[in-house]
Amino acid sequence: MTRSSTGLHALTSQQLTASGSPHDRVYVEAAPGSGKTTVSAMRFGMHRFAAPADPRAVVAVSFTRSATEELRTRVIRQWGSASLRWPHRIVTLDTLLCDLLFHLLNKGVLHWPGGHTELEVLDTWRTTLPTRPTRIKPVLQVNGGRIVMRTVDETQTANHPSTMDFKASISSGTCTHDNVREVLQGALTAEAARRALSSFFETSVRSLTVDEVFDANDLDREIFSLAASAPTSLALIGDPWQALYQFRGARPGAMKAYISENGFITHHLDESFRWGTDRQAWLTRRLRRSLPVKLETGSAREADIVLALNWKALWESDSHVLPLAIAPGISQVHKAICTLILNEIALNSLGMQAVFLHDALITLGLDRESLEPTLRPYLQSVVADLKDGQRPASVWESLVPHIAELIPGITPTQLARRPLSVLSRLQLRLTTNNLTPGLTCHQSKGREWDTVCVALSPSDASALRFGLDSDRANHRALYVALTRARLNTLALPLA
Numbered sequence: 001m002t003r004s005s006t007g008l009h010a011l012t013s014q015q016l017t018a019s020g021s022p023h024d025r026v027y028v029e030a031a032p033g034s035g036k037t038t039v040s041a042m043r044f045g046m047h048r049f050a051a052p053a054d055p056r057a058v059v060a061v062s063f064t065r066s067a068t069e070e071l072r073t074r075v076i077r078q079w080g081s082a083s084l085r086w087p088h089r090i091v092t093l094d095t096l097l098c099d100l101l102f103h104l105l106n107k108g109v110l111h112w113p114g115g116h117t118e119l120e121v122l123d124t125w126r127t128t129l130p131t132r133p134t135r136i137k138p139v140l141q142v143n144g145g146r147i148v149m150r151t152v153d154e155t156q157t158a159n160h161p162s163t164m165d166f167k168a169s170i171s172s173g174t175c176t177h178d179n180v181r182e183v184l185q186g187a188l189t190a191e192a193a194r195r196a197l198s199s200f201f202e203t204s205v206r207s208l209t210v211d212e213v214f215d216a217n218d219l220d221r222e223i224f225s226l227a228a229s230a231p232t233s234l235a236l237i238g239d240p241w242q243a244l245y246q247f248r249g250a251r252p253g254a255m256k257a258y259i260s261e262n263g264f265i266t267h268h269l270d271e272s273f274r275w276g277t278d279r280q281a282w283l284t285r286r287l288r289r290s291l292p293v294k295l296e297t298g299s300a301r302e303a304d305i306v307l308a309l310n311w312k313a314l315w316e317s318d319s320h321v322l323p324l325a326i327a328p329g330i331s332q333v334h335k336a337i338c339t340l341i342l343n344e345i346a347l348n349s350l351g352m353q354a355v356f357l358h359d360a361l362i363t364l365g366l367d368r369e370s371l372e373p374t375l376r377p378y379l380q381s382v383v384a385d386l387k388d389g390q391r392p393a394s395v396w397e398s399l400v401p402h403i404a405e406l407i408p409g410i411t412p413t414q415l416a417r418r419p420l421s422v423l424s425r426l427q428l429r430l431t432t433n434n435l436t437p438g439l440t441c442h443q444s445k446g447r448e449w450d451t452v453c454v455a456l457s458p459s460d461a462s463a464l465r466f467g468l469d470s471d472r473a474n475h476r477a478l479y480v481a482l483t484r485a486r487l488n489t490l491a492l493p494l495a
């Protein structure tokens, strides 16, 4: 398929009708590669320039940073950078939720412990506080207009910070995106907060476009309702087959019901532009109809990317795969240091960054600039020594004193345990030529490559033999992975 080098192309009539739909509640349902991001970008620009005198913002949101960045890039390419001049913006939904909380704090509808009205919001406590497996989870609740700290006894054990560390961080104005959600959830039970949020949309947002809407959870849906109750034009764009965020409460079934019960005008995008071969078009049609499919078996070396349900499966799949993140199972600090080593290898061999480099730097209290002159030469020697075949144990032991010297707060005792299996796996990759990057299905969402190899466990292979079920989360993740290739999708069987 030919495409212009700028990525600009004539929109189909379906795409144009969906982008320019004059209704205030629009739902666009689209198959993979049929132009969800294209339509989101077009609609954003159309609304942005339709009413230059209107001071209210045109806002588009998506759920992940990579999807948000992709949309932003396309809008700038198509409409120029002025299209994103404040207050108009393309942000993650989490950022929009932070804006809503800051609005409630600034209006005095809610009071943060310590009286903060601006907060530092982290993705997770793990990057800054020690966490341990426990059922006691520190949380924020809303009591009247006050935000209070509590603990809840969860049914399942998970990693949480201590109550003391939690209190200290919250009181100093630091929290996580989960805490922002807890507070908004609590606040929405009170009429005053609902009114303040409705008025936020009414006075400051004239158009809201939500991409990948089937990743929304119950709180997100309440926020969409508040936006829809104001004179804000609301467009929900998505594919129920590509809902991946059930772990944060996404309920694609509830989203479908919400759309059909709330008077949204539906537009469909049927034609996909991703497929450069009939085989890919055939594969997607069958997957979507829950029909059995058989994939050609291939190897990592034949593909541009290898995808799997999780990082562990990628590390165990084939030594030609360089997964772009460290698998769970080691301490946060060990993981951060191994991520920096992985990042060196990924930059050298693939010209790509480790996926969680940013988190690793936060955990170690480093910024990108300070990494360069200080730690980087030592990381480069680690890579050279592993490549030379030195024992992972001695490579680690020679790195530890430098880490302890360069990173305040990290002691050699903390690093006494050696992440030998991670280092051995990295060493194996360093002795392999022609590495192929590996990503999880989640990380692949919204992206495309020519040839994609999908690592399939015996149960994934059996799901494909019977046909995928869009109500099952792991089937949807497989669906996303199997629809990323422009030309060819190969199977990499896992033991």
Ligand SMILES: Nc1ncnc2c1ncn2[C@@H]1O[C@H](COP(=O)(O)OP(=O)(O)OP(=O)(O)O)[C@@H](O)[C@H]1O
Pocket (backbone or CB within 6 Å): 003, 007, 009, 010, 011, 012, 015, 030, 031, 032, 033, 034, 035, 036, 037, 038, 039, 239, 273, 274, 445, 446, 447
């Ligand atoms: N009308 C068109 N003509 C030619 N190419 C198009 C057209 N619309 C979209 N494309 C191209 O098709 C590819 C897929 O489009 P886009 O990313 O917007 O689809 P999507 O529905 O968001 O994909 P996914 O479901 O994977 O997230 C992109 O490379 C895009 O530039």
